[in-house]
Amino acid sequence: xxxxxxxxxxxxxxxxxxxxxxxxxxxxxxxxxxxxxxxxxxxxxxxxxxxxxxxxxxxxxxxxxxxxxxxxxxxxxxxxxxxxxxxxxxxxxxxxxxxxxxxxxxxxxxxxxxxxxxxxxxxxxxxxxxxxxxxxxxxxxxxxxxxxxxxxxxxxxxxxxxxxxxxxxxxxxxxxxxxxxxxxxxxxxxxxxxxxxxxxxxxxxxxxxxxxxxxxxxxxxxxxxxxxxxxxxxxxxxxxxxxxxxxxxxxxxxxxxxxxxxxxxxxxxxxxxxxxxxxxxxxxxxxxxxxxxxxxxxxxxxxxxxxxxxxxxxxxxxxxxxxxxxxxxxxxxxxxxxxxxxxxxxxxxxxxxxxxxxxxxxxxxxxxxxx
Amino acid sequence: xxxxxxxxxxxxxxxxxxxxxxxxxxxxxxxxxxxxxxxxxxxxxxxxxxxxxxxxxxxxxxxxxxxxxxxxxxxxxxxxxxxxxxxxxxxxxxxxxxxxxxxxxxxxxxxxxxxxxxx
Numbered sequence: 197x198x199x200x201x202x203x204x205x206x207x208x209x210x211x212x213x214x215x216x217x218x219x220x221x222x223x224x225x226x227x228x229x230x231x232x233x234x235x236x237x238x239x240x241x242x243x244x245x246x247x248x249x250x251x252x253x254x255x256x257x258x259x260x261x262x263x264x265x266x267x268x269x270x271x272x273x274x275x276x277x278x279x280x281x282x283x284x285x286x287x288x289x290x291x292x293x294x295x296x297x298x299x300x301x302x303x304x305x306x307x308x309x310x311x312x313x314x315x316x317x318x319x320x321x322x323x324x325x326x327x328x329x330x331x332x333x334x335x336x337x338x339x340x341x342x343x344x345x346x347x348x349x350x351x352x353x354x355x356x357x358x359x360x361x362x363x364x365x366x367x368x369x370x371x372x373x374x375x376x377x378x379x380x381x382x383x384x385x386x387x388x389x390x391x392x393x394x395x396x397x398x399x400x401x402x403x404x405x406x407x408x409x410x411x412x413x414x415x416x417x418x419x420x421x422x423x424x425x426x427x428x429x430x431x432x433x434x435x436x437x438x439x440x441x442x443x444x445x446x447x448x449x450x451x452x453x454x455x456x457x458x459x460x461x462x463x464x465x466x467x468x469x470x471x472x473x474x475x476x477x478x479x480x481x482x483x484x485x486x487x488x489x490x491x492x493x494x495x496x497x498x499x500x501x502x503x504x505x506x507x508x509x510x511x512x513x514x515x516x517x518x519x520x521x522x523x524x525x526x527x528x529x530x531x532x533x534x535x536x537x538x539x540x541x542x543x544x545x546x547x548x549x550x551x552x553x554x555x556x557x558x559x560x561x562x563x564x565x566x567x
Numbered sequence: 568x569x570x571x572x573x574x575x576x577x578x579x580x581x582x583x584x585x586x587x588x589x590x591x592x593x594x595x596x597x598x599x600x601x602x603x604x605x606x607x608x609x610x611x612x613x614x615x616x617x618x619x620x621x622x623x624x625x626x627x628x629x630x631x632x633x634x635x636x637x638x639x640x641x642x643x644x645x646x647x648x649x650x651x652x653x654x655x656x657x658x659x660x661x662x663x664x665x666x667x668x669x670x671x672x673x674x675x676x677x678x679x680x681x682x683x684x685x686x
Contacts, residue, residue, distance in 0.1 A: 232623040233598035418597070418624050491601050491645075493621050518600040518623045525601075547603075547619065 204339045204396045205247045205403055212414050220312035222250040225416040232418035236520040239385055239423055243345035244415035245406055252315025253335035253393060254308040254322070261306045264330045265299065268321070270442070270465045272452025276301045281367035281380045285442045285450050286321060291467030291474075292438035293445065294321065296430070298391075300367035300380055307367070307378060309340070309391070311432050338378075339399035343406055344389030344423075346564060351409035352379075352390055355402075359390065364565040372402060384420065386427025386563040425526055426519045428485060428558030434496055435483060435514040435528055441467070443474035444530065446483045446558065451475065481511065484536040485556040486527040486544070492551060493517050493525040494544040500529050501543045504550045510535065513544060519560065526560055527553065568656075569672050570681035571632045576656055577672065583639070584664040584672070586632060588620075591685050593655040597622040599648040604640040605662060611637060618661050620651065632675070635666035 200223040203209065209216065214225035225247060227235060238244055256265060262273040271284035278301050286294040295314040300307040310318045315334075322332055343352055353360040356370050359379060367380035378393035394402045406412050421431070430436045436445045443451075451471060454460045463472060488494050494516040499509035516527030527544070535542060538557050543550040569577040574592035578585045593599070603619035611617055611631040618629035640662045644650055650659040676684060 226624075227597065231598050233600075236623075422623055491648075492603065492619075493601060493626070495626060518621070520598075520623065 201250070203247055203249050204399045205249065208400055208403055209247065214414070214416060217417065219417060220250060222312060224250060225414070227416040227418045228414050230413065232416070232422060233520045235413070235415035235419035236422050238413050239345045239387060239415055239419060240521050241346070242411035242413065243343060243347040243351050243389070243409075244385075244419065245403060245412055246342040246344065246415055246420055247339070247403070248342050248391070249339040249399070250312035251340055252308075252310040252312060252318060253338055253340060254310065254319060255333040255335055256306040256308065256322070256326070257304070257331040257333065258329055259304045260327070261304060261330050262301070264326050265306060266455070266461065266465065268325055268465060270451035270455050270468065270471060271299065272454040273299060273301070273306065274461065275452065275454055278303060279366060279368050281365045281382060283450050285436075285447060286318060287442065287465060287467040287471065288438055289466045290438070291441045291470035293432065293436040293440055293442055294318070294438060296432055296436065296447070296450075298380070298382065300378075302367070302369070313433055335393070337396050338393045339396050341392045341394060341399070341403055341406070342383055342389065343392065343412070344383045344385040344387045345411075346388060347411035348387070348389040349566070351406055351412045352392075354409050355405055362390075364567045373398075375402070377402075381566065384427075384429055385423035386429070386559060386561055387423070388564045388566050422517055422520055425515055425517060425528070426521055426560050427563060428528065428560060430483065430528070431515060440530065441471055441474055441479065443471055444479040444481055444483065448475055478533060480533060481530050482533045482536045483514070483528055483558070484531050485558040485560055486513065486516070486529055486542070486553040487556045487560075488525040488527065488544065488551060488553040490551055491525065492546050494527045494546060494551070494553060498527070498544045498546060500531055501545065501550060502535065504543055506543075509545075522560055528558065568678060569675040570678070570684070571675055572684065573630050573632070574685075575629065575632050577632055577675065579669065579672070580663065582665065584633070584635070584666055585660045586662055586664055587660040588629065588651065588655055589681070590655050593652050596620065596627065596651070597624060599651040602644040602648045602651065602661075604642070604645065605637045607637055607640060609637045611635060611664075629661060631664070633664065633666050633671055635664040637662050638665045639663040
């Protein structure tokens with residue numbers, strides 16, 4: 197294996213007793229001594245601090261950055277107000293999802309956060325398609341910290357009072373002790389919280405200051421995965437990839453009204469033909485929530501059948517595991533749209549046995565966002 | 568108590584062998600959320616996958632440490648998988664195995680050897 201990249205907070209993770217694991221080329225904290233279950237529950241009840249510095253941070257600078265990026269995603273970025281953030285997906289010409297990302301507007305500039313595993317490919321994709329005049333900068337001198345949970349606001353506001361005034365998907369620059377923090381009210385857990393880009397030189401001091409606040413505890417990738425699963429949030433490489441369209445994946449909201457037929461700038465992004473067709477007519481398959489009826493988790497890759505004795509699978513689980521807050525197994529899968537009706541019973545084949553699961557609406561849990 | 572390289576412990580109980588997983592293994596697995604036990608009276612060969620154990624993150628198997636017959640299983644684990652983390656070497660035994668010749672236990676690690684093995 198190629199050498200793993202080390203997080204700016206690696207020493208702090210070691211001090212906190214993290215169990216590290218390779219992920220997308222980085223050595224990442226999988227869990228701390230509290231364990232995945234406790235970290236997950238702590239996030240839902242209090243606040244969890246995640247080091248997500250492995251994620252790609254990219255600045256696009258220059259007038260016209262929003263127009264230029266609209267050529268690669270279906271989101272309405274021209275209509276994205278200064279200080280606001282929006283979810284977007286890079287699509288390919290076949291309408292598949294190359295990656296999903298967050299885009300924040302700062303004046304004429306756009307700040308992008310992309311998945312670690314796709315960061316290099318995303319940057320190459322951007323460089324290949326952005327017009328001259330838009331400067332692309334890969335931000336390597338900043339760590340990224342997510343603070344998530346009902347006590348996140350109090351914890352961050354204790355350091356930066358202005359953070360309390362942010363609404364869901366606001367994205368602004370705030371000063372902390374002389375350092376410019378790029379703070380958005382967003383996350384990947386279904387909880388209220390923040391994602392904070394902080395200069396590497398100040399990252400450890402900032403993380404320690406947050407961990408010193410009441411209710412804040414560190415959480416690793418394990419809890420991040422079970423939290424996002426309960427929140428019904430897709431993971432690129434598992435629930436979405438180039439073989440899945442954003443409409444199939446239930447991400448129609450990522451295609452702005454302005455980018456749809458009748459809008460100000462309809463189409464004009466890769467795969468728009470297929471994507472707009474699926475928007476109008478419905479996709480043949482869709483991402484569905486699944487609640488296994490028994491206690492056995494249905495993991496990613498589990499084949500799904502329409503009945504106990506059907507001979508061919510009709511779909512598969514894309515993400516699955518145990519939901520600590522729901523105290524039961526939960527999963528998501530791609531299945532024919534006609535079966536994606538809450539209450540429909542389907543069967544997952546686990547270790548040679550067909551086990552029942554019931555289709556459920558996503559998210560499994562109502563989010564705690566402060567809109 | 569005897570130990571295998573698959574991090575199982577074996578304890579002699581009359582003419583039966585009680586099998587569970589070590590504290591080290593329980594800690595590595597993390598929070599156990601699902602346990603599937605073998606059928607009683609099933610004949611197993613050494614290395615057979617006899618139990619499924621799933622944590623929040625992943626699934627793994629428990630292998631039969633020796634050839635024999637499963638004569639009893641610990642149903643309490645099915646209802647309360649967390650027992651595996653709470654008391655791995657006590658209440659969270661998985662199954663009892665009837666074997667022909669108890670002397671095969673001598674081929675397994677003792678406590679000191681296992682401590683060295685995981686060190």
